[in-house]
Amino acid sequence: MSKLFFQFLVGLLLTFSWQVNAQExxxxxxxxxxxxxxxxxxTKYSEKQLNxxxxxxxxxxxxxxxxxxQLDDTYKLSKKEILxxxxxxxxxxNTLRDSIVQFLDWTYRIKKIEFAARxxxxxxLLKYFQKNSTVKLYSEALHKGGDDLMKAYEHLTKEQMKNNAAPEVLWNEYVKNSKSGQAQQLAFEQVLSYGWxxxxxxxxxxxxxxxxxxxEFQKLFSRVETIDCDEI
Structure with a gap:
């Protein structure tokens, strides 16, 4: 009886061990x-879920x-893939996915406004982030044009010069563009792209x-082993 019971226990342990290994x-x-x-x-995740x-x-x-x-196509494809x-x-x-979708939605919306402005x-341009004084300054100048736009272009240039290794190059470009017959168009592009x-x-x-x-991804696993790494 004891021998049969021992054999039963061994069989049970082997079965349990096989099941554990099969699950991992x-x-x-x-x-x-x-x-x-x-x-x-x-039993917790599928390979598809982990991928x-x-x-x-x-x-x-x-x-x-x-x-x-390309913006329209990439936005639609990216959002469809994520969802x-x-x-x-x-x-x-779940929260990370919601956050990424929110970022894509907002980025797409603002980029469409940029394309429309061109x-x-x-x-x-006047509908978004007007509590930000810098956004407000540039969006109003872009909408009004004329002297307001040129003043905004000058302001932008001076701000850029503060963190540039060759500020005189930026200033010379500003002066040249300001005297150009296409001063408004050049100022508009600079203020829209680099200011607003x-x-x-x-x-x-x-x-x-x-x-x-x-x-957080690695926390989903019982253990993670490094196979190899590139030399730095």
Whole structure:
């Protein structure tokens, strides 16, 4: 009887060990420097979920472009991809996805206003972030044009000169452009691209990709082993 019971226990332990091993699977991923093999409980996540969550944690979603059609296409594709991700059921990554979508939405909206302004539709510049005095200054100048625009261009140039290794080059360019027969067009482009856009960009809900996203991703695994790393 005791022998049969012992055999039963051994069989039970072997079965349990097999089940545990069967549940544990490995997942390969890499960052800028290293490749890793991570181990996880397959009853908690699927490989598809981990793949999609890894893409989300990397945060490589950029819709900045100087081509409006490309902006439209990239925005639609990026948002569709992110919303279609089968991420792990985790509050942190749900919030991260919401934050990335919010950033894409705002960036797209503001970039469309920038493109519209270049076509002469400057009124919408006055609708956003007017509590920011710098945004307000540049958006009003772009909308009014004339002397207001030239004064804003001068202000922008002087601000840029403060952090430039060759400030005289910037000033000479400003003087040259101001005397040009296309002074208004040149000033408009400078103020829109380097004044208004830079100021507005600081107001957008950027996500600080500081490495914490990958730290949270690695917490999904029972252990993570480094396979190899590039030499620095």
């Amino acid at each position: 699977k490995s997942f390969l991923f890499e960052d800028e420097l290293c490749r890793y093999e991570a181990f996880y409980d397959s 999609d969550t890894f893409k989300l944690a990397q945060g490589y979603f950029n819709i900045y472009t100087e081509d409006e059609q 279609g991700f089968q991420i792990v059921k985790n509050p942190y990554f 076509k002469g539709k400057t009124k919408d 856009w830079n100021a507005v960009n600081h107001e957008l809900p950027h996500i600080n990709m500081d490495g914490s996203q990958m730290e």
